[in-house]
Amino acid sequence: MRDGQFVLKISINNPPAYCTDVAGTRANDDNAQSMRCSDTPGQKFVIQGGVIKVEDTV
Incomplete structure (x- = not known):
């Protein structure tokens, strides 16, 4: 998956x-x-550099 925002629902x-x-x-x-x-x-999460992070911590 590429860098981007997603929600785990x-x-x-x-x-x-x-x-x-x-x-x-x-x-x-x-x-x-x-x-x-x-x-x-x-x-709200993002993948950044292969790591899943909460979006507002990026």
């Missing part, structure tokens, strides 16, 4: 959809969790 059968969310400081080793999709910065 999970939807089984019916809405609501859940997205991977990283809260807190967004430092290395912060926990990721599944939360309802809300288009927040902690739910």
Whole structure:
């Protein structure tokens, strides 16, 4: 995959959809969790140099 923004969304059968969310400081080793999709910065990721990062940390 090339560098770019993406959202990891999970939807089984019916809405609501859940997205991977990283809260807190967004430092290395912060926990990721599944939360309802809300288009927040902690739910937007990019691939940069082969590493997945939260978009607002780039």
